[in-house]
Each structure stands twice: as structure tokens, then as C-alpha cells.
Amino acid sequence: xxxxxxxxxxxxxxxxxxxxxxxxxxxxxxxxxxxxxxxxxxxxxxxxxxxxxxxxxxxxxxxxxxxxxxxxxxxxxxxxxxxxxxxxxxxxxxxxxxxxxxxxxxxxxxxxxxxxxxxxxxxxxxxxxxxxxxxxxxxxxxxxxxxxxxxxxxxxxxxxxxxxxxxxxxxxxxxxxxxxxxxxxxxxxxxxxxxxxxxxxxxxxxxxxxxxxxxxxxxxxxxxxxxxxxxxxxxxxxxxxxxxxxxxxxxxxxxxxxxxxxxxxxxxxxxxxxxxxxxxxxxxxxxxxxxxxxxxxxxxxxxxxxxxxxxxxxxxxxxxxxxxxxxxxxxxxxxxxxxxxxxxxxxxxxxxxxxxxxxxxxxxxxxxxxxxxxxxxxxxxxxxxxxxxxxxxxxxxxxxxxxxxxxxxxxxxxxxxxxxxxxxxxxxxxxxxxxxxxxxxxxxxxxxxxxxxxxxxxxx
Numbered sequence: 001x002x003x004x005x006x007x008x009x010x011x012x013x014x015x016x017x018x019x020x021x022x023x024x025x026x027x028x029x030x031x032x033x034x035x036x037x038x039x040x041x042x043x044x045x046x047x048x049x050x051x052x053x054x055x056x057x058x059x060x061x062x063x064x065x066x067x068x069x070x071x072x073x074x075x076x077x078x079x080x081x082x083x084x085x086x087x088x089x090x091x092x093x094x095x096x097x098x099x100x101x102x103x104x105x106x107x108x109x110x111x112x113x114x115x116x117x118x119x120x121x122x123x124x125x126x127x128x129x130x131x132x133x134x135x136x137x138x139x140x141x142x143x144x145x146x147x148x149x150x151x152x153x154x155x156x157x158x159x160x161x162x163x164x165x166x167x168x169x170x171x172x173x174x175x176x177x178x179x180x181x182x183x184x185x186x187x188x189x190x191x192x193x194x195x196x197x198x199x200x201x202x203x204x205x206x207x208x209x210x211x212x213x214x215x216x217x218x219x220x221x222x223x224x225x226x227x228x229x230x231x232x233x234x235x236x237x238x239x240x241x242x243x244x245x246x247x248x249x250x251x252x253x254x255x256x257x258x259x260x261x262x263x264x265x266x267x268x269x270x271x272x273x274x275x276x277x278x279x280x281x282x283x284x285x286x287x288x289x290x291x292x293x294x295x296x297x298x299x300x301x302x303x304x305x306x307x308x309x310x311x312x313x314x315x316x317x318x319x320x321x322x323x324x325x326x327x328x329x330x331x332x333x334x335x336x337x338x339x340x341x342x343x344x345x346x347x348x349x350x351x352x353x354x355x356x357x358x359x360x361x362x363x364x365x366x367x368x369x370x371x372x373x374x375x376x377x378x379x380x381x382x383x384x385x386x387x388x389x390x391x392x393x394x395x396x397x398x399x400x401x402x403x404x405x406x407x408x409x410x411x412x413x414x415x416x417x418x419x420x421x422x423x424x425x426x427x428x429x430x431x432x433x434x435x436x437x438x439x440x441x442x443x444x445x446x447x448x449x450x451x452x453x454x455x456x457x458x459x460x
Contacts, residue, residue: 015312015313072205086201178279292322
């Protein structure tokens with residue numbers, strides 16, 4: 001491994017691979033360390049359409065399309081007494097989202113980062129960090145395969161994408177705060193010969209509420225289906241003690257979900273039951289001198305709306321743009337940190353609010369699980385719910401514009417000479433260009449240069 005690098009990225013999951021790849025595309029020297037060897041197992045198979053423009057920007061979207069993952073044309077909800085569908089794309093249209101086997105998906109992204117020039121070091125863990133005041137400046141690493149192999153690497157910037165382990169938040173800053181809500185536990189397994197959901201968009205994730213929680217059903221391209229059960233920690237502990245085991249708890253809960261039971265008629269379980277606590281949390285701050293925390297290293301959210309990979313890749317794009325703005329464009333680092341922390345936290349809080357509201361929409365509010373999943377008045381007041389909903393709507397609109405602009409840019413980059421740069425008359429019109437919309441006077445720019453731009457300089 002190098003002894004020094006411009007940017008060190010800790011973690012090779014979607015957040016780390018995306019940030020590292022985008023930075024390398026911009027010509028920065030990037031070193032990535034990943035504790036495991038890919039492919040490795042990871043939960044979180046359902047991907048949202050919002051990931052598409054980020055993977056297009058990264059240059060990985062065609063690889064995702066060609067891999068053969070299960071297209072996800074939407075979602076279908078049995079929620080309390082109601083049911084409805086959400087359509088992402090029609091089956092005769094190119095898919096905008098996928099259900100993925102994360103071992104394959106994460107390896108695809110990490111390999112793509114390496115193809116862009118990232119120095120990827122798998123089987124390598126960060127033993128500790130060195131600081132100059134509050135700024136991390138070096139990492140001491142050790143091989144997970146051979147502890148006699150170790151070394152030290154200096155860096156100018158650090159992107160912590162170490163997942164729920166949270167190198168910075170847990171080991172050094174001690175600033176991870178858990179929410180009083182969403183103290184849930186997920187149990188899941190994989191099944192073969194599962195019957196397809198008899199309604200909803202093709203390849204949809206199924207979400208089925210039960211009296212004390214809900215199920216997911218995610219079809220995968222390898223012929224298996226991920227079936228998971230989410231319930232409160234208290235209910236999980238009580239049922240496990242009453243029934244005797246996690247495996248028995250999982251199978252007993254399946255009987256409470258008619259759609260899940262129907263899908264599993266004649267199916268065979270092909271993996272052990274897994275369990276994970278879905279405690280939602282957020283670090284007190286997402287950025288500091290010389291560092292940015294991305295993905296689960298910064299915050300984690302209940303899996304109800306499948307936001308994990310979205311938050312990972314979105315924050316990775318913001319982190320990469322932030323480092324580029326400081327290193328290449330000379331924008332004041334404190335302003336950039338303010339931009340990153342505010343924009344990423346706003347996105348997380350909007351999702352948090354949306355999940356809480358979604359839980360509250362369940363009609364069976366006599367059940368403790370659903371009443372326990374709501375934000376407190378103080379939490380809601382702190383987030384300004386009305387402003388959050390407004391921003392959600394604006395964010396969706398911005399995403400559509402960003403996708404349109406980037407499709408035109410990507411077509412040109414792929415060598416189609418019929419599309420000129422001038423085909424986009426004012427590409428920056430897709431993003432805020434005034435002080436009232438910008439954060440710390442900055443806004444994200446994908447074209448003609450990736451990074452952050454100063455709204456006041458654009459106006460002048």
C-alpha cells in the first residue's frame with residue numbers, strides 16, 4: 001500500500017466505492033481500505049431509483065444493467081386494511097431500480113472503483129488513526145489475513161465509509177446518538193421456489209404489515225427470495241423467550257402474514273435465519289476538519305422504505321464533491337463542511353420523518369409496535385415537518401432534472417457525436433443557483449465540472 005495519499009477512504013461498500021470512484025475520476029489520488037474480501041454477504045437488497053443518476057455519474061450504471069439483477073419496477077404494500085402499489089417503471093421500459101444480491105452488487109461497485117484508478121486494498125483494517133489537533137492525518141493499518149503485515153499511510157482527507165462500525169463516530173468522536181424510536185429487530189432468511197406476488201409491478205418488493213411489525217419479500221435474480229420480519233425489540237425479546245428460539249419466532253411470525261404464507265407455499269428455506277438490530281442513529285456531526293462520514297458510518301435508518309443504499313451513495317456523491325471543492329477549487333473548507341453536514345442531515349431527517357409518518361398511517365394503532373415508531377413532539381418540532389415535506393417534493397423534482405441533464409451529458413461522454421455540450425442550454429438550471437436555495441452559499445454541480453459551486457459568484 002502507498003505510504004501517503006490525497007484521500008483515504010475507509011470501507012468498500014456502496015458509500016466507499018462510490019466516493020472513491022468519483023474522486024478518482026476527478027484526478028485525485030485515492031486509496032481505499034476494506035476489512036473484508038469481496039464478494040462478502042450483506043443485507044439490504046432493495047435499491048431505489050434515486051441511485052441511477054449517481055451510478056450514471058460514476059460510470060457504473062451500464063455495468064449494473066448488464067449484470068442481470070432482478071429489475072425492480074416498484075413496490076407493493078399490504079399495510080393495515082389497505083393495499084396499494086408504487087410504480088417506478090413499466091415492464092417494457094428500461095429499469096430504474098433493481099433487487100440485488102449485495103455480495104455481487106458491492107463487488108461490482110468496488111471493482112469499478114479500482115478500474116477508475118482507486119488503489120483498493122481488501123483484507124485491510126484500520127487499527128487506529130493519528131490526529132493533528134482535531135484533524136486526522138494518518139492511519140495505521142494491519143492485514144486481516146496476516147497480522148505481521150502492517151503499515152502507516154498519511155492522507156490529506158479522510159472519508160469514513162466504515163458502515164455501522166463507525167471508525168470515527170464510535171472510536172474517536174463518541175458522537176453517535178440513537179433515536180428513542182425505531183428500536184426494532186429484523187430476522188430474515190432466503191427461500192427458493194417462492195411464488196411470485198400475484199399483484200403489483202414486476203419484481204416489486206412486497207411490504208406486508210402484521211399486528212406487531214411487518215414483512216418484506218424481495219425476489220432476487222439467483223432464484224432466491226429474501227423474506228424478513230421486523231418487530232420491536234421488546235416484542236422480539238418476549239416472543240423469543242416464550243417460543244424458545246429465534247428460528248421458531250421467525251416461522252411463527254410468518255403464519256401471521258397471509259401474503260407471506262401464500263408466497264411461501266411449496267417453498268424451501270435455503271439459509272439459516274439471520275438477525276440484526278435496526279436501531280436508528282445519527283452522529284452529532286457528519287463532517288469535521290479534513291474528514292467526512294458517509295453512509296452508515298454517519299447515520300442509519302429503519303429499513304421500511306429501503307433507503308440504505310440511497311443514503312450511502314447520495315452522501316458519497318456529496319462527500320466526493322466536497323473534497324473536490326476544497327482540493328481542486330479552493331473553496332473554504334469550513335463552508336464545505338457546513339454544506340455537507342446540512343445537506344446530508346436534511347436528507348436523513350426527511351427520510352426519518354417519512355418513515356415515522358408511514359408507520360403512523362397504519363390503522364391498527366392499538367398495537368404497541370406502530371404507536372412506538374413515531375417521532376416525539378420535540379423531534380418533530382426540531383425537524384420542521386412542513387419544511388421537510390416541502391423539501392421531499394423539491395428533492396424529487398431535482399432528481400428528475402438531474403437525471404435528464406446527466407443523461408445528455410453521459411451520452412456525449414460515451415462518444416455519441418450527435419449530442420454536443422450545447423445540447424444542454426443551461427445545465428446548472430437543474431440546481432439552485434441563488435443564496436436562498438444554496439447551503440453556505442454552495443450548491444452541487446454535476447456539469448460541466450463535478451463539485452460545488454458558489455451561488456454568489458454565479459449571480460455576479
